[in-house]
Amino acid sequence: MLKVLLFAPISTSLYSRLVLHGLLREQGVQVVGVAVRSPWNMQRIRSEWKRDGSRLAQKVIRKYLLRENAFRGIAVENLASFAASVQLPKGTLKELAGSWNLPYLVCRDLSADECAQFVFQHAPDVIVFTGGGLIRQNILQIPPLGVLNCHTGILPAYRGMDVVEWTALECAIQKVGFGVSLHYMDKGVDTGPVLLVKRFDPVEGDTFSTIRMRLEVEMVRVMLAGVRGIVSGDLHAHAQTPLAGRQYFVMHPRLKAVAEENLKKSLRNS
């Protein structure tokens, strides 16, 4: 039995709830606990505001207040339609964990001592990370297998933030493509050994927003496929070559406009 502990960014995260819902139904998997980062933390709000600016307000509205309703009326596959298809119960992660009597911790920071103690206490083989900020070495070294993260880009080429947009800006849609990569976390940003890469073909009419929506669903599927692969022993991680990729950062809106044009051009020509 593979013992898994889930890390989540907030208790309303649809992605985290879907992953937990899936893990609870996986053969050979035992979920031993859930740790969630508290949103009511000035340090977190400050650092996320500095990084995301007005995007933080959008994140709060979508992920904390609207949840599934943020996807209402959207035709492409998204987390809400996927949640409906797998009959995810309504409510928060806390309620979902509670209905399975899972140990549940709300902590200031997922690398904080209280969280490390929680992880030690429940001794998972692997941590499934579904967001919540940087994870420090004190946590990374606890689970024998490591900490799994699903990244919305093709590794090792595109590490970091906004990599869907960066792939388009750098005219790499055909050469590298869009997709998600499952990897073990290490002290770098998306530099750990890769378990699984799933490519995704955009279609005419796709925008960054619709591509992201579909990639979010793929992230759930790939995360669960990865855990399944670890249980069966079919999946093995491959170390990344450091120089095979670069780290990208939040993209400025002016470059994003160019990337959008590149995406449209690429979809027209494909």
Place this chain on the structure above:
Amino acid sequence: MASIQKFLIALDNSLAERFLQPDRIDAFIERESSKVFQRVQRSGLECFPEIEREQVRRLCQTLPSLGNKMEASGFHVADEAQTDAREKDDRRGTLENERVLTKGVLQYPGAEVLLDMLESGERGSSLLETNMEVLLRHVEVKRQQALRRYSEPLTRTLRWRERCAYAALFCRYADLKKDGRFMNAALKLSEWLWKERRRSIPALPALPLLLALVEQERILQGLWSC
């Protein structure tokens, strides 16, 4: 409940990312470059402090590529008296272990040294590449705080000039390497500098920011489309 959801969706849609619009940058370039050229025509290049003369020359070289009307005015500054090699060596000697950033502190004049390297034959040097990668990460992680700590006490104006020089440096390096990550950082830097200048009393000099924005707009023209 439904009306609250509708309100939240409308609010979410209205929260577009705010950024410094290109038309405001164009207007600034037009206005400030016009002031510079009028001053040169009236009193000659010598009326500028020595530290600014090279920037005026650079401005003259770059502006025509933006289609700026100064090109048509017949304005010309002789391409002379570039910084001599000895002065560049002296500047470079100020860098500890040839690293611009040491423990979060910027060596002064790091931006000028790297700009010298870019303009000389050292464009592909690993020293330049290493320093630029470190600086990129530093700027993206520390953001507005990134260019605040220097190895020596600087006057407000010198610090301003150095920070604007970093914005220009990121633009030119992005152009050289065709690497959008550096252009991305330059766009953020110039926006922070713009805001800082608007708040500053007394006003910080316009020329260093003008030069950085002219470089930025020049390099943004069509460079990134597939």
